[in-house]
Amino acid sequence: MKIAVLPGDGIGTEIVAEAVKVLQALDLKFEMESALVGGAAYDAHGHPLPESTLKLAKEADAILFGAVGDWKYDKLDRPLRPEQAILGLRKNLGLFANFRPAICYEQLVGASSLKPELIAGLDILIIRELTGDIYFGQPRGRRVATDGHFPGAEEAFDTMRYSRPEIERIAHVAFQAARKRSKKVTSVDKANVLETFQFWKDVMTEVGQQYPDVELQHMYVDNAAMQLVKAPKAFDVVVTGNMFGDILSDEASMLTGSIGMLPSASLNSSNQGLYEPSHGSAPDIAGKGIANPLATILSAAMMLRFSLNQEAAAQRIEAAVQKVLAQGLRTGDIYSEGTTKVGTAQMGDAVVKALG
Ligand SMILES: NC(=O)c1ccc[n+]([C@@H]2O[C@H](COP(=O)([O-])OP(=O)(O)OC[C@H]3O[C@@H](n4cnc5c(N)ncnc54)[C@H](O)[C@@H]3O)[C@@H](O)[C@H]2O)c1
Numbered sequence: 105m106k107i108a109v110l111p112g113d114g115i116g117t118e119i120v121a122e123a124v125k126v127l128q129a130l131d132l133k134f135e136m137e138s139a140l141v142g143g144a145a146y147d148a149h150g151h152p153l154p155e156s157t158l159k160l161a162k163e164a165d166a167i168l169f170g171a172v173g174d175w176k177y178d179k180l181d182r183p184l185r186p187e188q189a190i191l192g193l194r195k196n197l198g199l200f201a202n203f204r205p206a207i208c209y210e211q212l213v214g215a216s217s218l219k220p221e222l223i224a225g226l227d228i229l230i231i232r233e234l235t236g237d238i239y240f241g242q243p244r245g246r247r248v249a250t251d252g253h254f255p256g257a258e259e260a261f262d263t264m265r266y267s268r269p270e271i272e273r274i275a276h277v278a279f280q281a282a283r284k285r286s287k288k289v290t291s292v293d294k295a296n297v298l299e300t301f302q303f304w305k306d307v308m309t310e311v312g313q314q315y316p317d318v319e320l321q322h323m324y325v326d327n328a329a330m331q332l333v334k335a336p337k338a339f340d341v342v343v344t345g346n347m348f349g350d351i352l353s354d355e356a357s358m359l360t361g362s363i364g365m366l367p368s369a370s371l372n373s374s375n376q377g378l379y380e381p382s383h384g385s386a387p388d389i390a391g392k393g394i395a396n397p398l399a400t401i402l403s404a405a406m407m408l409r410f411s412l413n414q415e416a417a418a419q420r421i422e423a424a425v426q427k428v429l430a431q432g433l434r435t436g437d438i439y440s441e442g443t444t445k446v447g448t449a450q451m452g453d454a455v456v457k458a459l460g
């Protein structure tokens with residue numbers, strides 16, 4: 105078993121170091137190999153996703169990814185920007201199914217900006233389609249408008265699109281996930297305005313007929329954004345497109361206390377997976393040793409479960425995370441009065457110790 109370790113930029117290197125520490129402490133037999141990705145790879149090799157990094161990722165059984173990006177690269181041509189590395193990995197490996205579980209651990213009920221009763225016991229699963237939508241649709245670009253409100257003016261455009269097979273396969277992922285949970289799927293769309301999402305809704309409904317035991321609810325994305333903070337526990341599995349899933353998962357992260365708590369798994373059809381926290385490289389706190397490594401450590405647990413067939417080890421990590429939270433240890437993002445503030449490495453060390 106081989107794990108490709110791609111720390112990336114900013115806090116990516118700090119949080120991945122802690123997840124690696126935890127994986128090594130498990131004493132399982134897998135090989136880990138690291139490579140540069142994102143801005144770090146651009147600086148060293150002139151490209152955010154060098155051939156050698158892509159090759160390592162393709163050959164690995166699983167990929168542990170940190171985060172990419174920094175404001176200093178924002179002026180580069182788009183194909184050279186760090187974010188293209190993660191988009192390129194998702195596309196090249198066909199990682200279409202993105203699982204972003206938002207679980208509010210008992211000990212963190214007070215860390216959320218929402219009232220405790222709204223989020224206590226929260227456990228929802230956002231399933232985000234990850235290789236289609238406006239993120240990858242062509243054509244896109246800039247040009248001089250020949251029509252619209254301002255003919256002759258400069259304009260920019262992107263293309264939102266989904267094909268039937270793309271919607272069908274993510275629908276099956278969602279219904280099958282719901283079967284193992286409370287048998288309820290909320291499909292989030294914008295069918296009242298966008299043809300792409302009317303099609304999404306139609307195909308979801310069709311696939312749903314193959315799962316009569318699962319309740320399917322449709323919701324417009326604007327309403328979903330509101331309901332997520334009004335009554336988050338009314339959701340169980342949420343399935344949506346690439347862009348809406350990006351936005352709603354960041355929103356859902358605050359239900360758990362912090363974006364530093366939200367792990368993710370991105371799987372392809374052969375269960376090869378990329379595992380990364382849902383957050384970014386956090387340039388505002390990078391290099392300070394204060395980032396929360398738990399989303400990355402929990403992503404490593406998802407990796408053991410989904411790609412490496414090590415359920416017991418995954419549960420050991422999850423139990424260790426709960427234990428350190430119960431001990432009152434908190435990084436700054438989840439700190440509240442009466443708890444103990446720790447840095448990134450101290451949190452990683454505590455999880456290792458709690459593995460027992
Ligand atoms: N998958 C990825 O690699 C990924 C994901 C999102 C954003 N990005 C990139 O990251 C850069 C920064 O983007 P952004 O600021 O919009 O989003 P971000 O997620 O990096 O940060 C948003 C806020 O959350 C905080 N935060 C994030 N992770 C944290 C953690 N583990 N512990 C404590 N606090 C944490 C940050 O300090 C910041 O205040 C951009 O270049 C963006 O493109 C990359």
Ligand SMILES: CC(C)[C@H](C(=O)O)[C@@H](O)C(=O)O
Pocket residue numbers: 173187190191350382384
């Ligand atoms: C960095 C960016 C390309 C990425 C996305 O938009 O998918 C990030 O926000 C995420 O959520 O993983």
Ligand SMILES: [Mg+2]
Pocket residue numbers: 350351354382
């Ligand atoms: Mg995002």
